[in-house]
Amino acid sequence: MTAGKASEHGWDAVVVGAGIAGLTTADALQQAGRSVLCLEARGRVGGRAHSVAEGPHAVDLGATWFWDNEALIQSLLPGLGLGAFRQSTAGDALFDAQDPNPQRLDGNPVDGPAWRFSEGAQSLASALTARLAPGTLRLSQPVLAIRYGQHGATVETADASFSAGHVVMAVPPSLAEAAISFTPELPHPVRETAVGTAVWMGNIVKAVATYSSAFWLEAGLSGSAISYRGPFREFHDHSGPSGSPAALFAFAPAARFQGEPMDRIAEAFRDQLVHLFGEEAATPQSIHVTDWSREEYTTPAAPSPGAGTYNYGHPVFREAVGGRLHWASTETADEFAGHLEGAISAGLRAARNVARLDEKEQLGAK
Ligand SMILES: Cc1cc2nc3c(=O)[nH]c(=O)nc-3n(C[C@H](O)[C@H](O)[C@H](O)COP(=O)(O)OP(=O)(O)OC[C@H]3O[C@@H](n4cnc5c(N)ncnc54)[C@H](O)[C@@H]3O)c2cc1C
Known part of the structure; x- marks a missing residue:
């Protein structure tokens, strides 16, 4: 001692x-x-x-999903009084590489079936x-x-x-x-x-944007995308149970942002959301960014x-x-x-x- x-x-x-x-x-x-x-x-x-509180529920800045074959987590939830809901997968996914505009896929090959925690x-x-x-x-x-x-x-x-x-x-x-x-x-x-x-996931940046409504779902899009035209690679719907709060999230390799201030990362995220999902994506209610490599x-x-x-x-x-x-x-x-x-x-x-x-x-x- x-x-x-x-x-x-x-x-x-x-x-x-x-x-x-x-x-x-x-x-x-x-x-x-x-x-x-x-x-x-x-x-x-x-x-x-x-997770951080957003409206009546929460958004996840780290882990989000668990899967059907994960028995331990599923056996824990009822005893802890925790609820779960299905990751939203309905709608078309986007693929964004060389073409000037993102390509709309027929259906959603990006999201597999997964569960989310009702309260994050x-x-x-x-x-x-x-x-x-x-x-x-x-x-x-x-x-x-x-x-x-x-x-x-x-x-x-x-x-x-x-x-x-x-x-x-x-x-x-x-x-x-x-x-x-x-x-x-x-x-x-x-x-x-x-x-x-x-x-x-220690070398990953995760960013979440919340909106007043899920405009992508209204357009028949799932909110999921794979992109090679910006730092963020993988996008998913992140709306809460019953759709509230309406939200999207994405992952980027942290190496793409070395030394950049967080507000620059948030800006890059928003720009990419606009390119993928249109002008409505330009005015999120909130953006949260976590660079897990800096934690x-x-x-x-x-x-x-x-x-x-x-x-x-x-x-x-x-x-x-x-x-x-x-x-x-x-x-x-x-x-x-x-x-x-x-x-x-x-x-x-x-x-x-x-x-x-x-x-x-x-x-x-x-
Ligand atoms: C962006 C992201 C997305 C993810 N998505 C998913 C997903 O969808 N599904 C999934 O199953 N998993 C996902 N994961 C992985 C999941 O988060 C981890 O598997 C899990 O949370 C790890 O738990 P742990 O207790 O092993 O480690 P940690 O959660 O890292 O816990 C370690 C704890 O130790 C503390 N600590 C560190 N150093 C010290 C010290 N010197 N003294 C005292 N305390 C210390 C830390 O603060 C922390 O609380 C994701 C992770 C990230 C980062």
Whole structure:
């Protein structure tokens, strides 16, 4: 412990990160009767599941969809009191490449069938948080250092240290490796694998525009488009349940905007919407832009150029380092890595592993 820091102890596990993986871990451990502290760097829960209120509902600046084959998420929703609705797919899609005007396709090959959260994807995080015992979660607590050893782990923030039997890293492994100091150092294969594990969607800009009405639907368009004539590549309808708020969103590679101010990105988004959907797109009620590559608590400041998805679900993430340090972000999931479903699956695995090792230890102590 660093001299002068407040120190607290007594938890079975400290979970680092209150995204979907961390909250799932904390929830599952508490349901298994374990004591948990969850430390979150941001002033909000949800991580890459981030929604903002718009009219009676919300728009998603990070994750949006889940799919029919994702069983964990679907089994969670009723117990959390969360509703879902179908992604709107009706109408024609647009394809915009060389022709002066976007080409109207017959139907919509861009959108597959998917589900959305009635109150936005972040509502999953809020509902999981509401289920935690009071005092479990502490916001605005960036973890800076972790010591782990035979008898447990100590997690340090700028002004406090927290000791527990186990620590669960519910942050992307490459971010953890870059931003947190580990003592002892992570074993070489774990460190190398973590550095090479790209943050899913960590190099993406997402922009959302809301409108007073869904003029594209009135014109028989779905709102979806693939474009090669501007920085934004992929467009989708993002209207709320029953159509309110009316909204469109798009993704762009963050590399297209390096160093550009956010209002320039918003302008480029609006210009592209006008080119695709006409003059009515020029007057949105609001535009929200998130460049996930600039988010300190999502993407490392200097990601390894060789990082990719080939390490997703790597076996090193399944085992606790030194029997004490567990991995739980979506990138570490055996299935659906990258998705919300993967975050839940990885969180459940980490909770099972902590409980199993903890039980073994208790039996050994008898
Ligand atoms: C633009 C975008 C669109 C997406 N669309 C979809 C989609 O449609 N469907 C889908 O299934 N998935 C989608 N995803 C992926 C989905 O968001 C992720 O799979 C999921 O949210 C990851 O959860 P996680 O808990 O593993 O990680 P995160 O959400 O990244 O959570 C990590 C948490 O750790 C915190 N943290 C970081 N560093 C520290 C530290 N030092 N100390 C303490 N806390 C720290 C962070 O603030 C964060 O809250 C999308 C992602 C993005 C960015």
